[in-house]
Amino acid sequence: MPFFEEKPRVIEAYQLRKDNIPEVIDWIKTFNHVGPVFRNVSTDVKITIPNPLGRTTASLGDWIVNDPNQSALYAWKPDVFETTYRPTTPTQDEPK
Numbered sequence: 001m002p003f004f005e006e007k008p009r010v011i012e013a014y015q016l017r018k019d020n021i022p023e024v025i026d027w028i029k030t031f032n033h034v035g036p037v038f039r040n041v042s043t044d045v046k047i048t049i050p051n052p053l054g055r056t057t058a059s060l061g062d063w064i065v066n067d068p069n070q071s072a073l074y075a076w077k078p079d080v081f082e083t084t085y086r087p088t089t090p091t092q093d094e095p096k
Contacts, residue, residue: 010090012066013081016047016058024064031066031073049073 014024021038028036028049037048048057049064051072058064058075065074065081076084 009068010088011068011085013063013076013085015063015078016045016060018045018060021045021047028064028073031071049075 014020014027016024025036025038025047028047036050039046039048045060046057047064048055051074052070053072056073056075061078063076063078063081065076066072067074
C-alpha cells in the first residue's frame with residue numbers, strides 16, 4: 001500500500017486576542033465583502049465569518065486561518081492549529 005505525506009504549505013493566520021480585534025476584523029474584510037459579525041457579550045467575544053461552507057465562528061484564543069486553496073477563512077482551536085502549523089517566513093511565491 002502506498003503512503004503519502006501532505007505537502008508543506010504556508011498559510012496566513014491571526015490568533016484572536018482582546019488586543020487585536022480591530023486588526024483581525026480589517027484583515028477578514030479583505031477576504032470577504034460581507035464582512036464578519038462581531039459579538040461581545042461581556043467577556044464572550046466571538047467573530048462569525050462567512051465562508052464557502054456557510055460560516056465559522058472564532059472565540060478569543062482561536063486562530064483564523066486563510067485557506068489559500070479556497071480563498072476562505074476558517075477558525076481553528078489553538079491545540080489543533082499548534083499541532084498542524086509552525087511559524088515560518090513566506091518565500092517569494094507565497095502570500096505575505
